[in-house]
Amino acid sequence: xxxxxxxxxxxxxxxxxxxxxxxxxxxxxxxxxxxxxxxxxxxxxxxxxxxxxxxxxxxxxxxxxxxxxxxxxxxxxxxxxxxxxxxxxxxxxxxxxxxxxxxxxxxxxxxxxxxxxxxxxxxxxxxxxxxxxxxxxxxxxxxxxxxxxxxxxxxxxxxxxxxxxxxxxxxx
Numbered sequence: 001x002x003x004x005x006x007x008x009x010x011x012x013x014x015x016x017x018x019x020x021x022x023x024x025x026x027x028x029x030x031x032x033x034x035x036x037x038x039x040x041x042x043x044x045x046x047x048x049x050x051x052x053x054x055x056x057x058x059x060x061x062x063x064x065x066x067x068x069x070x071x072x073x074x075x076x077x078x079x080x081x082x083x084x085x086x087x088x089x090x091x092x093x094x095x096x097x098x099x100x101x102x103x104x105x106x107x108x109x110x111x112x113x114x115x116x117x118x119x120x121x122x123x124x125x126x127x128x129x130x131x132x133x134x135x136x137x138x139x140x141x142x143x144x145x146x147x148x149x150x151x152x153x154x155x156x157x158x159x160x161x162x163x164x165x166x167x168x169x170x171x172x
Contacts, residue, residue, distance in 0.1 A: 015150045020058040022149025022156070105129055 011019070029048050037044030070076045074093065078086030109125035136144055 018150040018153035022153035
C-alpha cells in the first residue's frame with residue numbers, strides 16, 4: 001500500500017539507527033578527506049569530523065518527524081508556518097537535489113569511462129545510472145532507501161574498524 005511505500009513502519013531500532021547513519025554519510029566524504037589530508041595534513045580529517053557534532057541530531061530528528069506525522073521538511077514548514085513556506089522549501093529542495101544528482105552522475109560517469117578505458121562513454125553511463133536509480137526508487141520507495149542505508153551504515157563502520165590497524169601502522 002502507498003503508506004508503507006512512503007513511510008514504512010516495519011523496521012527496528014537498529015535498522016533505523018543505521019539508516020540515519022547511512023543517510024548522514026556519503027562516499028564522497030572519503031575522497032574529500034583523503035584529498036584534504038594529503039594537501040593540508042592531519043587537519044584534513046575535519047572535512048569528515050565537521051558532521052560529528054550534527055550526528056546526534058539525526059537520531060533526535062527521526063522520532064520528532066514521526067510524531068509530527070511529517071514525511072519531509074516541507075511538511076514540517078507547512079505545519080509550522082503555512083502552505084506557501086512548505087512549497088518554497090520544496091521547490092528549493094528539488095532544485096538543490098537536481099543539481100547534486102547531476103553532479104554525482106557526471107562525476108560517476110567520468111570515473112566509469114576512465115575505468116573502462118572509454119568503452120562505456122560518459123553519456124551511456126549517465127543514462128544507465130539514471131534509469132537504475134529511478135527504477136530502484138519506484139520499485140522500493142523509502143523502504144529500499146532504508147535497507148540500502150542500513151547496509152551502507154554497517155559497512156562504513158566495519159570497513160572503518162578494518163582500516164584502523166593499517167592507519168595506525170602507517171603513522172607508527
